[in-house]
Amino acid sequence: MRYVEVDRRESGWGLVRLGSCDFEFNAERELFGDVMSRKLDVMRSAVSDVFASTFTGVVRCVVPAASTTAFRTAVEETDSRDQRESMLAFEASVLTAGKTGGDLYPTEGTPQEPGAPVPVHVYHVDEETTTRVRHVCSVFDDTPIEPVPSATAVYHGVWPLIASSAPSCVLLLGAYDQYTEYQVILDGTRRADTVVDAGEEADRIYFSLDAVRRLGIDVNRVDNVLLHGDRVDGSLIAALHEVWTGRVELANPGPVVQLEEGRLEADFGFEAFLATVGAAIY
Numbered sequence: 001m002r003y004v005e006v007d008r009r010e011s012g013w014g015l016v017r018l019g020s021c022d023f024e025f026n027a028e029r030e031l032f033g034d035v036m037s038r039k040l041d042v043m044r045s046a047v048s049d050v051f052a053s054t055f056t057g058v059v060r061c062v063v064p065a066a067s068t069t070a071f072r073t074a075v076e077e078t079d080s081r082d083q084r085e086s087m088l089a090f091e092a093s094v095l096t097a098g099k100t101g102g103d104l105y106p107t108e109g110t111p112q113e114p115g116a117p118v119p120v121h122v123y124h125v126d127e128e129t130t131t132r133v134r135h136v137c138s139v140f141d142d143t144p145i146e147p148v149p150s151a152t153a154v155y156h157g158v159w160p161l162i163a164s165s166a167p168s169c170v171l172l173l174g175a176y177d178q179y180t181e182y183q184v185i186l187d188g189t190r191r192a193d194t195v196v197d198a199g200e201e202a203d204r205i206y207f208s209l210d211a212v213r214r215l216g217i218d219v220n221r222v223d224n225v226l227l228h229g230d231r232v233d234g235s236l237i238a239a240l241h242e243v244w245t246g247r248v249e250l251a252n253p254g255p256v257v258q259l260e261e262g263r264l265e266a267d268f269g270f271e272a273f274l275a276t277v278g279a280a281i282y
Contacts, residue, residue: 157278
């Protein structure tokens with residue numbers, strides 16, 4: 001379990017501290033499973049120990065893509081905010097077999113032409129997941145607890161890194177245990193978020209090409225392939241370089257939180273914290 005604490009400064013977000021907690025069980029599986037496991041209390045105690053005497057305005061928890069429901073839809077440009085929220089809530093209910101409650105995270109795209117429907121990419125985090133997250137983080141009295149979908153957190157973590165250079169097309173590849181997350185940002189807009197049960201190196205590479213081609217984008221148009229996650233290693237980087245020659249980089253979120261160069265060891269692997277940083281500044 002990784003954590004990051006940031007604060008708002010005159011010059012932007014600043015890193016206060018970061019770290020991780022190790023458990024003798026799969027924390028992700030317990031937190032985002034189907035039942036209220038007793039092991040959640042162990043995680044709650046760990047959060048209490050780490051953040052003892054900490055005062056904060058909000059606590060956010062990254063929810064893995066596999067534990068969310070994602071869908072694409074479109075709304076009319078003339079629809080009111082209430083109309084849009086009502087429609088998205090109805091569609092989420094249909095797609096989650098009638099589950100009620102939970103939280104919606106919509107991202108609106110750009111209409112293909114004036115007056116055309118507005119495309120929307122939506123993530124839904126169900127109420128049971130939110131309840132477990134809030135239980136683990138309940139040590140923060142009277143503080144809002146907000147789950148954030150992984151892809152949304154990653155986007156907010158990486159956008160400050162690429163906004164100034166304004167690349168035409170960026171592919172984000174998140175390498176995790178037994179699965180890989182892909183996200184395509186085209187002309188500044190999130191075009192596709194995909195999670196694939198791919199833990200093998202060859203599969204991660206194959207689906208990196210597939211994520212782009214599914215959108216009808218020529219792979220030569222991709223300016224950067226940014227890597228994040230806790231399963232990024234030298235072997236994967238070298239293999240990706242063979243396919244995406246000269247375009248593969250680690251998504252280091254240090255500049256986003258004003259981390260001075262050299263503060264961390266060169267092999268620290270800060271790219272594993274990209275989603276955590278993105279959720280913190282969301």
